Amino acid sequence: MPGATDQTLRPFLWRAANLYPDTEIVSRTHEGVERYTYDEYDDRTAQLANALEAHGIEAGDRVGTFCWNHHRHFETYFAVPTIGAQLHTINPLLPDEHIRYIVDNADDELIFVDESLAPKLASAAADASEFEGVDFVVMSSSETDAVEATPYESFLEGHDTAYDWPVLDEERPAGMCYTSGTTGNPKGVEYTHEMLWSHTMATLTPQGIPMADDDVVMPVVPMFHVNAWGMPFTATAGGAKHVYPGPSPDPADVAALIEDEGVTITAGVPTVWLGLMEYAEDNDLDLSALDTVVVGGSAAPESMIRWFDDRGVELLHAWGMTEMSPIGSVSHLKSSLQDADYDTQLEHRAKQGMLTPGLEMKVIDENGREVPWDGEEFGELWVRGPWVTTEYFKRPEANEEDFEVPASGASGESEDGTSSGRWLKTGDVVTVDEEGYITLVDRAKDVIKSGGEWISSVELENAVMAHDDVAEAAVVGVPHERWQERPVAFVVPADGADESTLEAEVMEMLGEDYPKWWLPDNVEFIEEIPKTATGKFSKKDIRERHTDESLVEGRVPEEAAPNDD
Numbered sequence: 001m002p003g004a005t006d007q008t009l010r011p012f013l014w015r016a017a018n019l020y021p022d023t024e025i026v027s028r029t030h031e032g033v034e035r036y037t038y039d040e041y042d043d044r045t046a047q048l049a050n051a052l053e054a055h056g057i058e059a060g061d062r063v064g065t066f067c068w069n070h071h072r073h074f075e076t077y078f079a080v081p082t083i084g085a086q087l088h089t090i091n092p093l094l095p096d097e098h099i100r101y102i103v104d105n106a107d108d109e110l111i112f113v114d115e116s117l118a119p120k121l122a123s124a125a126a127d128a129s130e131f132e133g134v135d136f137v138v139m140s141s142s143e144t145d146a147v148e149a150t151p152y153e154s155f156l157e158g159h160d161t162a163y164d165w166p167v168l169d170e171e172r173p174a175g176m177c178y179t180s181g182t183t184g185n186p187k188g189v190e191y192t193h194e195m196l197w198s199h200t201m202a203t204l205t206p207q208g209i210p211m212a213d214d215d216v217v218m219p220v221v222p223m224f225h226v227n228a229w230g231m232p233f234t235a236t237a238g239g240a241k242h243v244y245p246g247p248s249p250d251p252a253d254v255a256a257l258i259e260d261e262g263v264t265i266t267a268g269v270p271t272v273w274l275g276l277m278e279y280a281e282d283n284d285l286d287l288s289a290l291d292t293v294v295v296g297g298s299a300a301p302e303s304m305i306r307w308f309d310d311r312g313v314e315l316l317h318a319w320g321m322t323e324m325s326p327i328g329s330v331s332h333l334k335s336s337l338q339d340a341d342y343d344t345q346l347e348h349r350a351k352q353g354m355l356t357p358g359l360e361m362k363v364i365d366e367n368g369r370e371v372p373w374d375g376e377e378f379g380e381l382w383v384r385g386p387w388v389t390t391e392y393f394k395r396p397e398a399n400e401e402d403f404e405v406p407a408s409g410a411s412g413e414s415e416d417g418t419s420s421g422r423w424l425k426t427g428d429v430v431t432v433d434e435e436g437y438i439t440l441v442d443r444a445k446d447v448i449k450s451g452g453e454w455i456s457s458v459e460l461e462n463a464v465m466a467h468d469d470v471a472e473a474a475v476v477g478v479p480h481e482r483w484q485e486r487p488v489a490f491v492v493p494a495d496g497a498d499e500s501t502l503e504a505e506v507m508e509m510l511g512e513d514y515p516k517w518w519l520p521d522n523v524e525f526i527e528e529i530p531k532t533a534t535g536k537f538s539k540k541d542i543r544e545r546h547t548d549e550s551l552v553e554g555r556v557p558e559e560a561a562p563n564d565d
């Protein structure tokens, strides 16, 4: 028997507004720190729903946002999907041509834009046919010079604080986000209500990132990318207090909000926490309220886990993808490891973790064979489940590459004619240990192939970054006549590091743990590692800017062959 309604987002807010009307939503904006309650949030969400309708937005229309993390952006998170329209969060850090492509591809009707990001949007929209017919609302109470836009507060003004929310079909698209596209155009991923609902419910479990009514949740991870890892929805479902850090928060802003608002759970990419750790060197930092820091998007170094452990804060390492709404695994400590020594525990916690309940996975090697869970053999990670997409938006050629149909569904469709059962080929190369912990060895396209064997660029860069005088490091394969590719490390020295001795020290340190043929042929010092629009190392840019064969020519020792030690 089906339930009376489908799995949709509206009940999460209904419950929070009715059970926790006085719980706060706090937001750092251009105007300072603003706060209100779920009760007011619910009213303003209804006003926004009415305003959208009055503007002509209908079920099925796409509404874009071009915003940092704040309460107004959060209002669009519930208002847009729960009237039956689709929320398309646009990453403002993308290049203009990608922004034009995705606004056109998604066919956005209306875009909410932050005042500080309006010049960037104006530059992408200037004389662009892709933006024809797109209206703008600026997220403030006054107009902006950059684009012709209605101020948000005027957009809402006069609209009713009640709205007759429709009962929606769970298959209806609720959200949308584009992958940041390391090659070619970004690919759109649609999130149905069911995907976001099931992602929220799985995140609430003890094996996810549970949030409850005594939590204070601050997503530092941007709301413009994969719904800030779903945290605004999960925090609402759990009845938690929300804290939004606003436009380009720096470590001092993050620290102040943690202290002043009593944040218990926060999340972000490693760079955010490296910044906070550096800030703590010169400033007193009170982390007594903080229970959990979730780190993902790139690998969390072991030293970071230790740093937070020393301050009584649990670092949860999580892995995921835009295609997975995005949480796929979290590195909780299994009960069987509770009595293990600290180093063994740390070794497991530093891995990408155990698959989230509700998902399935397998690891496939180059010959299409499933690899054993022995922590050694690696292959590409394939996943499927309720919150994993089964296709890209209007990109059939990418679908063929990135999705695999199960053998039983030869046509690519299951018995009921849907695409369920399809595996997503993640492009991440992993090992899985006997306990079931996933370790991300590399992105498939970044693995270094030397003399027919694979070298993990991720493992090498983490090892280089363990040196105290290294701020950041990226390792990429450089073409080589004899060995196909050889690793070169690009290193940003920490402030005050002595570059004349650093290369030798790094090489000596690596030599203690890795075979000779793994060791980088060269260490190049650079000022900054180029990053993608989602804060990951952009190896494509490093390759384009820095790598040519001269970096390794004549420097590879004869013994740099696999199997020689």
Ligand code: AMP
Pocket: 179, 180, 226, 295, 296, 297, 298, 299, 300, 317, 318, 319, 320, 321, 322, 323, 326, 352, 426, 427, 428, 440, 443, 534
């Ligand atoms: P995105 O779709 O932009 O969220 O990027 C997803 C990709 O980020 C994954 O396929 C991984 O390659 C990488 N990634 C995400 N989380 C982690 C993590 N904890 N450690 C290493 N890489 C990660």
